[in-house]
Amino acid sequence: MFSFFRKKSAPTPAQPAAPVSPEADLPVPAAPTAAIAVVEPMAAPAPVVPPVAEPAAETEATEAARAGWLQRLKSGLSKTSNSIADVFTGGTKIDEALYEELEAALLMADTGVAATTALLDDLRQRVKDTRATEPAQVKALLADAIADMLAPLEKSLIVGEYHPTVIMVAGVNGAGKTTTIGKLTRHLAAGGATVLLAAADTFRAAAREQLAAWADRNTHDLSARELDPGNRVEIISQQGADPAAVSFDAVAAGRARGKDVVLVDTAGRLPTQAHLMEELRKIRRVVQKADVTAPHECLLVIDGNTGQNALAQVKAFDEVLQLTGLVVTKLDGTAKGGVLCAIAREKPLPVYFIGVGEKLEDLETFHAREFAHALLD
Known part of the structure; x- marks a missing residue:
């Protein structure tokens, strides 16, 4: 299990969000507040949320969960x-x-x-x-x-240097982008971060409903683990609206509501679809109007089964979004895995997470040595 932790800091009162056009110029936001520090996966500082089990038992359960996940990866x-x-x-x-x-x-x-x-x-x-x-x-x-x-x-995703930390998530159709956002939300919320989702995939049928279903699963998951889910997962959406406008509204709402993270689900697209790739640029520009420091992370979700095509996707999306990290999914099927070596050699972007299934817990942090041994054992 990868957990997010944060330093305690004085609460910052939320300011009401004024309705502003996405194309309007906004003032420079206030300087970032104290950071939420993301520690390395195996570190064990005290989490924000009090543990619900004895430390020894919790550590043992965590190790067992990781071992089970590694077996699925192999x-x-x-x-x-x-x-x-x-x-x-x-x-x-x-x-x-x-x-x-x-x-x-x-x-x-x-x-x-x-x-x-x-x-x-x-x-x-x-x-x-x-x-x-x-x-x-x-x-x-x-x-x-x-x-x-x-x-x-191998690098940890850092959340909390900015409030909110705005994360754009992109990917081609079928790569598992929306599912990955649901799983990532679970990691963030379980670690104590408050999350707001932007359903900017506004034209795909049932995209908003799919994201809402993941948010609901996260809320139930937190409750089942006796972690207070209060207001941790919310959604900003508008069916048929301009994706950039929805993204703008979400960032503004995240600031007004004091959220730790805003996750922006962009529409799936192929690198060859020039008009849709240009729309990604527009979303990025408009997000910067809502917060001049944003987006703080631009993640690309790639399907582990696509082979060398994944490397081409990384290069194409990086040109448009200036990617900061990757999530590799679907390593539980016919995936060959060697493409990560190609990425490391030709476009060494951080791989924050890898996924091996459809369950909430089937997304885990990437460890180079673990992956290397899974690739050969």
């Missing part, structure tokens, strides 16, 4: 791990044939030519330095090489 990446593991079976010798087989396996895992070449060069040097002679040793060294390549992608 299962999701089994197609890749089985393919690479086959290279090290039988009477494998540490020779050029081994490296050629590894190259083919890595390329089939969507690792990409540049990342595969870098990994094999690194592996050869590690084998030489350690004088490894057994296939199992080489496999372990490969896991280390992958972990080191992915390490720059």
Whole structure:
């Protein structure tokens, strides 16, 4: 479980929101208040919400949940791990044939030519330095090489330096964007942050209803865990309205209501749809009119099954939104996983979360070493 924590600070009285046109110039907002610090996943400071279980029992439950999630991740990446593991079976010798087989396996895992070449060069040097002679040793060294390549992608999402912290979430149709927003809301709310959702996907049928359903699931989840859900998850929506206008209203409402986070659900689109990509630029511009410091995070949700196309999506959306991080979903199906190595090599944006299923708890923080071993075990 990844939790969000915040430092205690004097409450800031909410100011009533005046109806302002999205295209009007707004005054520069007040300087940010004290930050909500996001700690590393395994750290254990006292959370804002008092624990409902004894510390030892809570730690044990958390570790058990993480172990269960890692097992699901390994299962999701089994197609890749089985393919690479086959290279090290039988009477494998540490020779050029081994490296050629590894190259083919890595390329089939969507690792990409540049990342595969870098990994094999690194592996050869590690084998030489350690004088490894057994296939199992080489496999372990490969896991280390992958972990080191992915390490720059491992970063914590920080919430609370600004109030509210505005997070835009984008992605192509079917990548799991709205579902990811629901899961991310759960992480934020369970950690004590108040969340407001902007349903800016205004033209897709039932998009607002889908987001509302996730908000309702989050509220019930908080209640079931005996965490006060009071006013933590709210939605700003307007069917058929301009997405930028809805985003503007949500940021203004988040400031007026003293929310910690505003999550903006943008409409799904393909990078080749120029008019829709331009609409993303408009949403970003209008959000900045509501808060000149926003958006504070621009996240792209990518489907782990799309292979090298995911890298193309990252480049295209980054050009429009100046992405700050990624969420990789659907690693529980036919996902090959190697695309994260390609991203690390060619466009090393932080991977804040990875997902392995449809449940609220099936979104977890990304750890390079855990992922590397899941990719090979």
